Amino acid sequence: MGRKRRIEITVETDRVTIIRSDRNVLRGWCQRCGEQVSMLTVDQAASVACLTPRTINSLVEAERLHFTQTPEGSLLVCLNSVTAVTSGK
Ligand SMILES: [Zn+2]
Numbered sequence: 001m002g003r004k005r006r007i008e009i010t011v012e013t014d015r016v017t018i019i020r021s022d023r024n025v026l027r028g029w030c031q032r033c034g035e036q037v038s039m040l041t042v043d044q045a046a047s048v049a050c051l052t053p054r055t056i057n058s059l060v061e062a063e064r065l066h067f068t069q070t071p072e073g074s075l076l077v078c079l080n081s082v083t084a085v086t087s088g089k
Pocket residue numbers: 030031032033034037066078079080081
């Protein structure tokens with residue numbers, strides 16, 4: 001019998017959905033904290049810290065913020081370190 005079965009899995013679409021879920025905030029492993037933390041995009045971190053994305057980038061370069069990079073190359077910033085920087089001023 002020629003029963004054809006097609007399985008199409010749209011991995012890309014699923015992945016985007018996962019990233020966009022959970023109120024747009026990602027959970028990720030921060031090596032510097034040594035725990036699972038909320039990871040923010042540079043834009044999100046900027047609005048949380050009331051700073052410009054440019055300032056966030058320079059804080060990342062100065063290693064005052066914990067960060068990680070996604071396989072896609074976007075920068076994610078550890079929320080703990082954002083809070084530490086903003087409250088420690
Ligand atoms: Zn951290």
